[in-house]
Amino acid sequence: MKHIFVKASVVMLAAGVLAGCRTSQPGLYQWGSYQPQVYQHFKGESPNEQIAVLEKDLRRINTLGRKPPPGFHAHLGMLYSMVGRNDLVAAEFQEEKRLFPESTIYMDRLLESMSKGSN
Amino acid sequence: MVKKVLKLAALLAPVVFVVGCATQKAKPYDYRAFEASNPHSILVLPPLNNSLEVGATESVYSTVTYPLAEAGYYVLPVALVNETFKQNGLTTPADIHNVAPEKLREIFGADAALYMTVDRYGSTYQLLSSVTEVSAGARLVDLKTKALLWDGRATVIDTGGTSNDLLTALVQAAVTQIVNSTNKRSHEIAAKTNGLLLRGGGPQGMLYGPRSPKYTGRDATIPVAEATAAPRNDKKAAAPAKRSAQSTAVMVPAPVADTAVSPVPAAQPVAAPVAEPVAVVAPLAIPVAPAAKKVAVVAPPAAPAAPAAKMPASVPMPAPAIAPVLAPAPAPAVQANAAEQIYADALARAQTKYQSLNPGSAWYRQELYDWVMDRKDEYVKAGKAPDVALKLALAAMEGR
Numbered sequence: 001m002k003h004i005f006v007k008a009s010v011v012m013l014a015a016g017v018l019a020g021c022r023t024s025q026p027g028l029y030q031w032g033s034y035q036p037q038v039y040q041h042f043k044g045e046s047p048n049e050q051i052a053v054l055e056k057d058l059r060r061i062n063t064l065g066r067k068p069p070p071g072f073h074a075h076l077g078m079l080y081s082m083v084g085r086n087d088l089v090a091a092e093f094q095e096e097k098r099l100f101p102e103s104t105i106y107m108d109r110l111l112e113s114m115s116k117g118s119n
Numbered sequence: 120m121v122k123k124v125l126k127l128a129a130l131l132a133p134v135v136f137v138v139g140c141a142t143q144k145a146k147p148y149d150y151r152a153f154e155a156s157n158p159h160s161i162l163v164l165p166p167l168n169n170s171l172e173v174g175a176t177e178s179v180y181s182t183v184t185y186p187l188a189e190a191g192y193y194v195l196p197v198a199l200v201n202e203t204f205k206q207n208g209l210t211t212p213a214d215i216h217n218v219a220p221e222k223l224r225e226i227f228g229a230d231a232a233l234y235m236t237v238d239r240y241g242s243t244y245q246l247l248s249s250v251t252e253v254s255a256g257a258r259l260v261d262l263k264t265k266a267l268l269w270d271g272r273a274t275v276i277d278t279g280g281t282s283n284d285l286l287t288a289l290v291q292a293a294v295t296q297i298v299n300s301t302n303k304r305s306h307e308i309a310a311k312t313n314g315l316l317l318r319g320g321g322p323q324g325m326l327y328g329p330r331s332p333k334y335t336g337r338d339a340t341i342p343v344a345e346a347t348a349a350p351r352n353d354k355k356a357a358a359p360a361k362r363s364a365q366s367t368a369v370m371v372p373a374p375v376a377d378t379a380v381s382p383v384p385a386a387q388p389v390a391a392p393v394a395e396p397v398a399v400v401a402p403l404a405i406p407v408a409p410a411a412k413k414v415a416v417v418a419p420p421a422a423p424a425a426p427a428a429k430m431p432a433s434v435p436m437p438a439p440a441i442a443p444v445l446a447p448a449p450a451p452a453v454q455a456n457a458a459e460q461i462y463a464d465a466l467a468r469a470q471t472k473y474q475s476l477n478p479g480s481a482w483y484r485q486e487l488y489d490w491v492m493d494r495k496d497e498y499v500k501a502g503k504a505p506d507v508a509l510k511l512a513l514a515a516m517e518g519r
Binding site: 027028029031034035036038039041042043069070071072074075077078096100102103104105106109110 | 159160174177178180181182184185188189191192193194195196197198199201202203226227228229306310330331
């Protein structure tokens with residue numbers, strides 16, 4: 001009987017401590033399936049399927065009035081370029097730059113190599 | 120029995136506290152270089168894979184963005200970065216880690232680079248296959264000055280929430296270990312490991328970056344994104360902590376691990392472009408909570424996919440059913456064969472032990488399992504190979 005009490009109190013203590021220290025963390029971004037799609041990309045899933053998913057995500061993000069995470073637009077731009085939809089690529093890279101000026105050097109480099117036709 | 124449980128409770132109590140609020144105890148990390156550098160953007164390089172799992176790099180690499188971005192940093196798009204390396208003839212993480220920092224800065228325009236290693240991934244040589252473990256280390260390096268800004272290490276061990284008793288779990292172990300190793304769960308645990316390792320504001324962890332409302336640095340010129348509910352907040356997270364169904368997460372920033380008179384022959388030095396004297400090679404084996412004295416133990420931010428399963432008062436235990444389950448298990452690889460042998464052995468021994476004890480208490484079974492895993496980790500820490508450690512732990516269990 002005694003040990004039941006001891007173990008119960010240990011479990012309750014754990015629960016209490018965990019609950020006490022848990023602070024609700026508001027997220028900075030609406031992630032959608034960005035990371036799962038990156039994983040799919042690494043595993044060789046077709047760009048078209050990823051594009052469909054990410055475009056849907058983006059509509060939802062916009063509806064919610066939130067912000068996609070860093071890299072979302074750049075990743076989408078890369079997928080567009082992989083399937084030859086070059087007209088859409090630059091806009092995505094520009095959008096990445098607009099949302100995240102920290103990406104400027106890299107995005108400009110990519111845009112430049114695109115305009116040279118090497119991408 | 121009472122004594123034993125009390126002993127266990129005594130063991131658990133301090134650990135639980137540390138899990139709850141791991142803030143005070145650990146030695147303060149020296150953040151001066153980090154604060155001076157004040158990075159806004161982080162280029163994460165494809166992690167070096169020291170684990171046995173082929174897909175570990177991709178799995179870990181694809182889940183680094185979330186914790187870092189939510190910590191307030193711009194994280195360069197990992198897939199695109201990887202593509203750029205490829206187009207420049209750099210296809211392996213080792214090659215990429217050797218690129219000069221100036222070059223990285225020139226191409227990507229990032230303030231800092233994160234060099235990561237994956238040391239363990241998946242469920243190799245564990246007592247139960249439902250044990251999934253991912254261990255990773257990271258070093259943040261200023262790309263201008265090449266100074267080391269921060270380093271850390273995290274391990275998440277997920278013991279699964281489905282099986283509450285040793286024998287059932289062992290049967291599952293023998294079956295699933297052989298069937299698959301790169302599974303969805305490993306990937307989830309990898310994401311959790313990244314979350315533990317790279318989130319902002321953790322004890323000994325990364326500092327918050329400029330885009331976070333919690334950023335404490337001087338440069339706050341960048342507007343803070345509006346704050347709403349985190350997409351990954353787990354509502355069920357209030358479930359009581361029960362080791363059977365929760366991940367055990369251990370985060371060890373390298374400087375803290377001055378227990379690092381590493382019994383394991385030091386891992387081959389990672390060919391890093393930066394010659395820093397800092398790198399204390401942490402022991403490969405990180406002790407799990409109860410054995411841990413000096414390490415900071417951090418509760419995982421979210422509960423594992425399977426919520427804590429209720430322990431049934433009595434678990435049906437058809438012992439004869441075990442043999443047929445084990446027998447037809449195919450052995451596609453040599454390594455799998457060895458693993459199968461170990462698990463079969465473990466199963467037989469555990470069964471013997473189990474029958475000699477009063478199985479009335481589900482708690483006892485859990486305790487037994489935890490006890491074995493703790494002994495195993497102690498042996499690993501003492502320099503034994505994982506499979507040897509497991510055998511020793513089982514021997515210890517029988518002799519108890």
